[in-house]
Amino acid sequence: MIKLYGVAGDPIAHSMSPKMHNYWFELYGIEACYHPFLIKEENLRDAVKGFKAFGMNGFNVTVPHKVAIIPLLDGIDPLAKAIGAVNTVVNENGKLIGYNTDGPGFIKSLEKEISDLEQRKTLIIGAGGAARAIYFSMAERGVGEIDIFNRTAEKAEQLKKECPFDVKTKILEKEEAEKLLAEYDLIIQTTSIGMSPRIDESPISIHNLRKDAFVCDIIYNPLKTKILQEAEEKGAGIKNGVDMFVYQGALAFEKWTGIFPETDKMKEIINKQLGG
Ligand code: ATR
16 A cells, blocks of 8 residues: 655645655665645644544645644654654554654754764854754754854853753853854754755855855755855854754654665755745
8 A cells, every 4th residue: 555644734835845855765676656735724623633544644734834843743752852843743553653853853964074073162043943953963962162142142052051951051141152252162053044945045154264164054045045155164063954954754654664765866866946
């Protein structure tokens, strides 16, 4: 029987997940289909019941359902519970279990380029849902020092307070972050600043960035945000959000099939689709 997977979100029409997973299913000769489901917030409960009733094998969850889905599931993995958001659900013998592959996907994409991640003094910009997944996953991975700058400092303080993993964290104001930037080996931009159409905006000045530092932006539209352009001009390493997207998908695919799929060709396909 053909296995069924999908992604639940609103909006969902522009999701690249169906293309990605269907490509991998075909590549590995797995008889399966991955479909986008447009699910309104008020219909999430019924949708999850339906997915379960007809024996869907697994699905991804995206905006705005990543938090709301948690009480509707039969179980949740400890990291996803700590992060407070689920992006991947696996049907394990009739029980729907929630996972979070956003943070781990981000880390896996970084590990390709940075071998001593634990030693890298890190600055996270932002304190929203994406920052939370990345901060908790990096702390769980053993990164020793992770500071946070966010427009609303209280939200950053809250993240620090709620992190269940051992990590040294300072909450910085913008001017402080800009002044101390040379201290950081790794800078991770998680806000929506710089996203199309506001492509001329950047969350901080990176005047003091070291050229042996590495800067990541979780945005992939545009492929190179202003902060990444400036970092590249300074000679620093850069990474956009395509890698994180592909790796969160690869980890979901692995949870469903046991196969960690190839990622290089997929990154190429997604980059091309995004005009790169
Ligand atoms: P996501 O799930 O994508 O992380 P989110 O939870 O809404 O989205 O978080 C958005 C992040 O971008 C927050 O850190 C937010 O800062 P605040 O906590 O101060 O709201 C940040 N952000 C969004 N627009 C911003 C702007 N114009 N200037 C500064 N920060 C902004």
